[in-house]
Each structure stands twice: as C-alpha cells, then as structure tokens.
Amino acid sequence: MKTHLTIAMVALLAGAPAAFAQSAAPADIPAVEETRIDTETFSNTAASANRFEIESSRLAEQKNVAADVREFAALMVKDHTKAGEDLKTALEQSQTTASVTPSGPALEPKDQAMLDQLKKLDGDEFQAKYILLQTEAHKQALALFSTYAQSGEDPALKEFAKKTLPTLRMHEKRLKNLAAAHS
Numbered sequence: 636m637k638t639h640l641t642i643a644m645v646a647l648l649a650g651a652p653a654a655f656a657q658s659a660a661p662a663d664i665p666a667v668e669e670t671r672i673d674t675e676t677f678s679n680t681a682a683s684a685n686r687f688e689i690e691s692s693r694l695a696e697q698k699n700v701a702a703d704v705r706e707f708a709a710l711m712v713k714d715h716t717k718a719g720e721d722l723k724t725a726l727e728q729s730q731t732t733a734s735v736t737p738s739g740p741a742l743e744p745k746d747q748a749m750l751d752q753l754k755k756l757d758g759d760e761f762q763a764k765y766i767l768l769q770t771e772a773h774k775q776a777l778a779l780f781s782t783y784a785q786s787g788e789d790p791a792l793k794e795f796a797k798k799t800l801p802t803l804r805m806h807e808k809r810l811k812n813l814a815a816a817h818s
Contacts, residue, residue, distance in 0.1 A: 670786060674731045677783045677792060680743065681722060684776050687746035688715040691753055691765065700762045703816065707809055711769070714802055725795035731788075746772075766813050773807045 672680075688711050695708035742750065749768045756764055780796045780803060787793035 670782065672779065672782050672787070674729070674787065674789045674792060677779065677787060677796070678722075678726065678731065680779055681776075681796075682719075683743040683746045684772060684779070685715050685719050685722065686742055687750060687772060688769075689719070690742075691750055691768065694750075694753055695761070695765050698756075698761045698765075699758045700765070701817065704762050704765065704813060707769075707813055708765075710809070711806070714806070718799055718802070721795055721798065725791045728791035729789045731792065762817060766810065766817060770807070770810045770814060773803060773810060777803050777807060 692708040692711035692715070696705060696712070700708075741747065749772070753761060753764060753768065777800070780800050784793060784796040784800060787796060
C-alpha cells in the first residue's frame, strides 16, 4: 500500500510544473516564453523590429491601401522613428557593451522575410498581409518589451522599454480596429 501511495505522490508532483505552466496570464499581459531576456538580445531584436515597422509602413504608404491603413502606416513611421531615436539615446546611456545601433545591422531574418512577403503584394492582398504582420510584430514586441521592462539588466534600456510600452499597446489597439474594419 505504501508503495502505491508513494508512486501516486510522485506522479502527482511530476505533473505539477506542467499544470502551473498552463495557467493563463491576464489578457493585457502578452504571453512570454522566457522570464528574462539578455540585453544584447533585447537591443538587437528591438532595433530590427523597429526597423521592420518603419520599412513595412513606408511600403504601405506607397501601396494601394485604404485611407485608414495609410493613416496607420504614417503613424507607424512617426512613432517608430521616435522609438529608434529613443533607443539610440538609451544605448548611449546604457552600461551594455552590445554593438547595436538603432538603424541596426541588416534586419533579423524573420523581419526580412516578413518585409520580403509584403514587397511582392499590392492592393487588398498587401493590406490584409500588412495588417496581419503588423499585428504579429506588435504582439511579439509587447512580449519583448514587457519582459525586458520587468527583468532587464540595463537601467537605461529597461527605462526605454517601460516608456515604449504604452505606444506599443496603442498600436495594438489600432491594429485590432483595422483588422475588424477590413476583415
């Protein structure tokens, strides 16, 4: 009997981490795979994602899209240009030795792949893909910035992440409205 009880307890305890891992996060906090992001990863990813936002939105301004999508694209260029300047200032004040510039090196492969997809499209196809990719990019950015704002190593970059989050949340809300209007 003791053997069966011991085996049952071990089985229950072995499943506990999985049960806790499946607990849902509040709806306003993006799901994050890791609880910490190192400074170099944050810097590189933020610079590339920011550049993707600007370049894809400049494309949207040139394509045949609805007026509200074009207006959103102009907002993306404006807000993400400012975010790039803020990132540059944060990097100058940071304690990191990461060799990152806001204009960054080339886009990270995933960002370049998304941009390449958009370049091939026009009209309604472009518009639908642009809204979809912007939504995904902002979801990832919110997770990245939220995680770094909570557990980042560098004070200047941590403050930058905190200051940028409200703008990213506003963009995400605008994207939900665009998706609803054009679905």
